[in-house]
Amino acid sequence: MKREYQSAVHFKKESKTDLCLGTAVFVFILRILSVTFELQYQSAGGSLNWFGHCISASAIILGCLVVFGLIHSYKNYGQVAFAIDSNDQGLWINSGRKLQMIYIPFSMVEITCNQGILTIKYQNAFCYTSKGKLRMLSSGKERFRIKTVDKNEFQEFVTRLNQLARKSNEIKLSEQDLQVSSFKWESLLGGILLFCGLACTLGFNPGIDAFVSQFIGQKTNSTTSSDNFNAEPDNSQYFKWKDLKYNQAYVAKKINLTVNKAYRGQTKSGKNVVIFNVTLLSKSSDSEVGNFYMTTDKNILSDGDEYAQSPLNATIFSVGGKNSPVVNQLDDEDDYCNPMTEGTGKKLTFNVVFSLSNEKKTGYLIYTDFDLQGKPDEFNNQPAYILKFDPQKLEVLQ
């Protein structure tokens, strides 16, 4: 028994679609992991915890596996996958399990081909040990994807094998088996996965940022912060822009906001105002009411607090010619009571009034627990909401 082959079938270069699929799967899984990580990161209130470390660790392991797989497939390039022994008595197979060529006599082998995968089952096989001695192996199975080996060599191999082997071992190879890959939609799937992964990556930058900073650690944090020294902090991810809808709960970590109704009206001194009847539902024992602002400035987050109006105090409306005070109005000074500090499940309904300088301009009601140009800390309620409304569509109090 010598290692002399005939009708040898070599591995061919990994095809482009395979590489594409591999990369796509890699990007996609990386993305899913980093999104999960990001969510965890946010719900933990910005502090890194064990889960984040696990995720990043598993991402590194996954990355290593993919790189290893790619290297392995390149290493295989040009090597013999399987061949017929020069004595016409058996097969030589490049075993993935033993990482070397093993010999199987024809009498102990069973070869099947299904969906582009060649399965070689053997009762016994032989291989050389590192010292050059012959060793017998117990039964096993080896699989090859037909796509990964040279097509012409393979056809030749099959013809030769069919001549030599007994009838039962004959491989019935149709043209279809040779041409169609194991999975018809492989390239399409690869494309979709790659697209999803890339879209996610572009769509959720904070996640990948947090993810990358996990890899690189504190060093990057310090450089980025010095880079951004003169730039305004980008805190837009902590604010959610929505259209104002009545009776819809705007959910945040500690407090849900619901706008029950909004009206337009005039105060007794003839000033145009807009009034929001809101309900806050506390979900945490340490929640605080937070701040309401109104603005007509779309770029409020970069322009800052000075473009945001604070609520009015002690407003008296003129309704039907009579003076009518606003009931349960939020006191902007917040010095008479500390609402919401009494535990979870507490509901608080009150009215917030703003002056309306221009009825034709789109307005934004802002509800935030932190500065418009700042970032939330772990005690703040987040995200903050910016609710868009059209003052002209509001019901008028007359």
Place this chain on the structure above:
Amino acid sequence: MKKVVYFLITLLMIFFNSEVVNAANSSQLNSSNLYAFCPVNKTGFDSNSVEYKVLGYQILKDPRPSANSNARYLLVKCQVNTDDLDQDEAKYTSVDSDFVKVYDNGSEAQSITDLASKKRLEQPPFDHVRNSLNHVKISKTYEFDKCFVVYPYDDLKLQFAPDNGDSGIKIDIHQVQSSNGVTMDTQDSLANYEQEDN
């Protein structure tokens, strides 16, 4: 059958325990005189058999909190009586101000003792406003007023709970009448008040 009896007894207990009393209109704020004294006259005991009495409350015309033109001081007149204490008990008894609380739109109103200076609190009408009573003597009646910053146009409730373990009784000081939820209706007891004020 047993279960039904238990259920009925539980129902009865709940019924008797919920002493939420809606005070008659006469004791609520009203337009004719926002600053009139509204009598309450409720009495209760704590676990040390100290007697507490809420005589009534009053919105103060003067002085007023400075921050907000709608804000007013609400003075709650109370008394603490130690007739039922003996000498030994009196040594270990202290009285704190938790027995009366005022809720402004569901949130606890701020007490003036947190806001005003000590000197301010020594002068009328705040001269009986206290945070606590230490070293009580037996058979004595103390004036023990409480004062809160409130908004008369809000829902105002007074909670009288002399015994700490008990939720006590709640008395409506002002129940807002509003059909749209934002402005006061004309049926509200304070609806006409605004015109006459200032």
